[in-house]
Amino acid sequence: MLERIAGNEELKSSIRRMLEGRRLTHSVLLVGEAGLGAGFAARCVAADYLYPQGGAPAEALLRGECCRAVAKAGKRDSGQIETGIVREAISVTGMGSGGRYLVGQVTAMRSEIFNTSLSAEGRAVLLYHVERMNEESANALLKVMEEPPEGVLFLLTADSLAGVLPTIRSRCISFAVAPVSPEDCARYCTAQGVGAKDAALYSALFDGHIGTVLAAARDEARREQVDRALALAKAAAARDSYAAAVLLAAYEKDKVGASALLADFRAVAAAGLRGSSHSPVEGETARKALGAADAAMQQIGAQVNPKIVLSVLAAKFRTF
Incomplete structure (x- = not known):
């Protein structure tokens, strides 16, 4: 085995x-x-x-x-x-x-x-x-x-x-236990029944973390959350703070959900920083998005009101 x-x-x-x-x-x-x-x-x-x-x-x-x-x-x-x-x-x-x-x-x-x-x-x-x-x-x-x-x-x-x-x-x-390359991860997950397109996308976003990729591919709610994280990254690339505010507003009273979304947004930004073509952000924008995600996650973890944290985060999108 x-x-x-x-x-x-x-x-x-x-x-x-x-x-x-x-x-x-x-x-x-x-x-x-x-x-x-x-x-x-x-x-x-x-x-x-x-x-x-x-x-x-x-x-x-x-x-x-x-x-x-x-x-x-x-x-x-x-x-x-x-x-x-x-x-x-x-x-x-x-x-x-x-x-x-x-x-x-x-x-x-x-x-x-x-x-x-x-x-x-x-x-x-x-x-x-x-x-x-x-x-x-x-x-x-x-x-x-x-x-x-x-x-x-x-x-x-x-x-x-x-x-x-x-x-x-x-x-x-x-x-x-070390991560495998995104390419090897995609091949492994495809062999486990994940669609090739999803396997390639999630393997790139989650940097060869097989368990995370399988969870994202097999759980509809998890897939939707990744889609929202990608949409948030697209807003970052466009410096669209309004789109970010609309998306994040749904999490103002959901600390757990906000933290989970930010974790996926962070993963998308990190993928962009690694140069992945699957991420909507790249270069300096990816770096700023990653830093903003980290700061927001720390604040929520420190019991700061999620509504305040997410509002401040959305405003930062103008500077990306």
Whole structure:
């Protein structure tokens, strides 16, 4: 299943050698910014670890059809494992505010891997976005990572290495998940059923981030948001602050939506700065648009009223 990962030949080669020699460390951390597919890569490694011969269980694991550790915020004893198709793998994704890990999830996972014996090559635990762990949930995880049961492989993902607590980092072997070229990304996504035109456009705009491209191509709401970001970039190229104000007005009371649109507008501007023909802006206009998008996103993140932020942003379009 490692071959399902696009690019990243060094990562695949290192993991493959470890698997073939049964020398894979019990804790692997895959680091890659959002949209690069670190979670998918983790599932590929888990599938090859548990099911070297492939087959239906391996395919189900790639789709994420495994057990899940769940819990309720504020209730430490509420953790449990929801059974999935793949019994040998457990996934843990933060369920608290902002995707924060709950201690109940970690303790439920820990009890499951110590108390359950299954007839498989081993067990795999997939922990997504461990940069969202606080000290309490990290300490609960460390207790099992320090002395794991025989045959258990921990596969952790994070957007950045710096965001992972040092106590977790020190117990893992880390690999970086790198973006592929826009051309390779487009070929990969086309093979996954994305139309060639959309694959080329989104791969150029999102700079080879396969997960982001697939999400944009497969979700109608996401596609519409990218279209609005492109329309905003066209307004920037034309220095049309009125068109920008009309488009942005729909987000004056929608902080989350405004942030998402600005993130896509930023991606379009960055693509233009790289010289992509798929972006409506280029050169100095692209640079100014990128800076304006960054400033607006920071202000919204700092709880400034979105209506004010977007109004100021639209006015800047005259100077692009």
